[in-house]
Amino acid sequence: MPLSQISMRKGKSKEFRRAVMDGIYSAMRRSFAVPDDDRFMTFSEFGSTNFSYGYRYPNVDRSDDLIIIQITASNNRTKEQKLALYKAINEELVEVGIRPDDIFINIVEVLPENWSFGRGIAQNIE
Amino acid sequence: MPLSQISMRKGKSKEFRRAVMDGIYSAMRRSFAVPDDDRFMTFSEFGSTNFSYGYRYPNVDRSDDLIIIQITASNNRTKEQKLALYKAINEELVEVGIRPDDIFINIVEVLPENWSFGRGIAQNIE
Amino acid sequence: MPLSQISMRKGKSKEFRRAVMDGIYSAMRRSFAVPDDDRFMTFSEFGSTNFSYGYRYPNVDRSDDLIIIQITASNNRTKEQKLALYKAINEELVEVGIRPDDIFINIVEVLPENWSFGRGIAQNIE
Numbered sequence: 004m005p006l007s008q009i010s011m012r013k014g015k016s017k018e019f020r021r022a023v024m025d026g027i028y029s030a031m032r033r034s035f036a037v038p039d040d041d042r043f044m045t046f047s048e049f050g051s052t053n054f055s056y057g058y059r060y061p062n063v064d065r066s067d068d069l070i071i072i073q074i075t076a077s078n079n080r081t082k083e084q085k086l087a088l089y090k091a092i093n094e095e096l097v098e099v100g101i102r103p104d105d106i107f108i109n110i111v112e113v114l115p116e117n118w119s120f121g122r123g124i125a126q127n128i129e
Numbered sequence: 130m131p132l133s134q135i136s137m138r139k140g141k142s143k144e145f146r147r148a149v150m151d152g153i154y155s156a157m158r159r160s161f162a163v164p165d166d167d168r169f170m171t172f173s174e175f176g177s178t179n180f181s182y183g184y185r186y187p188n189v190d191r192s193d194d195l196i197i198i199q200i201t202a203s204n205n206r207t208k209e210q211k212l213a214l215y216k217a218i219n220e221e222l223v224e225v226g227i228r229p230d231d232i233f234i235n236i237v238e239v240l241p242e243n244w245s246f247g248r249g250i251a252q253n254i255e
Numbered sequence: 256m257p258l259s260q261i262s263m264r265k266g267k268s269k270e271f272r273r274a275v276m277d278g279i280y281s282a283m284r285r286s287f288a289v290p291d292d293d294r295f296m297t298f299s300e301f302g303s304t305n306f307s308y309g310y311r312y313p314n315v316d317r318s319d320d321l322i323i324i325q326i327t328a329s330n331n332r333t334k335e336q337k338l339a340l341y342k343a344i345n346e347e348l349v350e351v352g353i354r355p356d357d358i359f360i361n362i363v364e365v366l367p368e369n370w371s372f373g374r375g376i377a378q379n380i381e
Contacts, residue, residue: 006199006235010297017178024181040183043197043233045136045175049297052269055276057292063373071295073258073327075199075235082368086377093375107295108371109258109327111363116208117236121189122229123219125212132325132361143304150307166309169323169359171262171301201325201361242334243362247315248355249345251338 004118004127005031005076006043012067013048019099020046026095027072034087035080056107063104070096071107077127078112085110130244130253131157131202132169138193139174145225146172152221153198160213161206182233189230196222197233203253204238211236256370256379257283257328258295264319265300271351272298278347279324286339287332308359315356322348323359329379330364337362 007027015023024044031037051067058065072092080088089108096106115127133153141149150170157163177193184191198218206214215234222232241253259279267275276296283289303319310317324344332340341360348358367379 004235006197020178038186040186042181042183042186044181045173045197046179046181047173047175047297047299048179049299052272053298053300055294055296055298057294060290060292060294061372061378065373071258071297075237082380085368089371089377090375093371103374106371106373106375109256109365110369111237111327111365112369113235113237116211117238119215119219119232119234120187121191121232123216123232125215126187128208130361132323146304164312166312168307168309168312170307171299171323172305172307173299173301174305201363237363239361239363242337243364245341245345245358245360246313247317247358249342249358251341252313254334 004041004043004120005035005037005074007045008073009044009046010054010071011046011048011069012054013050015048022099023070023096023101026099027092030088030091030095034091035076035084065105066102068101069105069107070101071109073109073111075111075113077115077118079115130167130169130246131161131163131200133171134199135170135172136180136197137172137174137195138180139176141174148225149196149222149227152225153218156214156217156221160217161202161210191231192228194227195231195233196227197235199235199237201237201239203241203244205241256293256295256372257287257289257326259297260325261296261298262306262323263298263300263321264306265302267300274351275322275348275353278351279344282340282343282347286343287328287336317357318354320353321357321359322353323361325361325363327363327365329367329370331367
């Protein structure tokens, strides 16, 4: 059920964007207890004015290839799982060619009852 | 105060998108204790590469007409109200022509003090 | 670490959009305990159909110049800091030419461990 919202500057190829999404999904599969086919992602592309970031906070060195990944997930993962997810996303996206300093991740947690995956029901609790 | 962020593939008519938003608002009005005119919605349209989803998780049958609805709301609704909202959104969007399996809903909850509806004040607590 | 997602109708100049983002960052710096260079913002522009809002809830008077600001931040600010942030954003954006009734703000709170600012680590807890 994680819902991932990915933001980057415009201009990346389709192949690159697909590889990014595949990498994030793969990282979730191996570190975040995400079942097979549980994949929901949007990729938003921004012009330079509309994508604004600090270059160095906190002690990193960002470039215009920054990727911002916001993941909404149920609040049933441990801190260790979150740390493992950051590490796994980092590994996957470095494979795709993104610099480690350009990988920004944020997790938003919600109750398991806060999802309906279709048909108007809350599959997690029914 | 719910803020609804709707995501779909590109290519739907204005009439359809308006009907979708009207349907979600109507569902909130009748099931989620949302007052008259409390309506804040964005609708984002994605190309095929940028909108990626699992076709069958968990035991549903999705198509490219998938709609992803993320609703940020105050944390003062019961589980029963959430279930009623999923059901009501489903009913409304089926009327518009969306298949039940294509309706994905996620609720993000925040404190009532986490909103300013204008004028730089927190109307819920002032 | 606040991640700010700004939504407005299409058609604003680059200078205006930059000034809006600078204003929000400045408001965070002076009221929300945000360190220097801790700035992460996206600005999304919507056509009229895709940006739908109540004109008067609750007792305000909105126009098509409505700005919706959703700020994801760690849950370590007080209610007083949130109220100060609303006031500061209001002051900054009025300077840019936005009407107070058109400034909608929502804060989503997450745990400090829910951020990785780069390199696959959780800087807030490591």
